[in-house]
Amino acid sequence: EVQLVESGGGLILPGGSLRLSCAASGFTFSNYWMHWVRQAPGQGLEWVSHVNSDGSKTTYADSVKGRFTISRDNGKKTLYLQMNSLSVADTAVYYCARATWVGGYNPYPFDSWGQGALVTVSS
């Protein structure tokens, strides 16, 4: 069974830093692109970042570019999101999601999601 489990969320002061982790199991992690998607309280989904299967290519939403860094450790089957210079606007539930190539779609759909990690930025 595919499982994605996020950790590392919490309450942080504006300007602070936090690192989220997403532990994967039940599939060959190194074969899949991975994404972070966030959802502010009562709001819709916002794509944050993606990393390709070997970690050599990353992309970011403009709202986090230069502040957030996505990375992965295929040996540990873990995805990371380093978040710096956090602001109130970054308050959200952060989901990691697996992108599947099955079907050959463009973009790849997200066929598995974690349960989410709540990040609250507040003074």
Next chain:
Amino acid sequence: QSELTQPPSVSGAPGQRVTISCTGSRSNIGADYDVHWYQQFPGTAPKLLISGTTNRPSGVPDRFSGSKSGTSASLAITGLQAEDEAEYFCQSYDSSLSGVVFGGGTKLTVL
């Protein structure tokens, strides 16, 4: 402001058919990128409902179907059931933004 526009809410009685639109532009849906749909219940993670505009992953009832025309896509739900009450999001890719984009979400209420 989402690059993909969805109605904030739709409603229907049990057994009825409802559609949810997802309007984009020439840099996303109109550029022939695929559209995917997700279903989300309160307090839970989204679930993939339709992939590649029209395809249902295993386990998704055939009451759910997707279509696309020009710069818009639609999700149709027939034979509406109480358990369909949820929020629905469309997703595609935008070449101008060079990134994944989501619609703002549509809350479906079953009357």
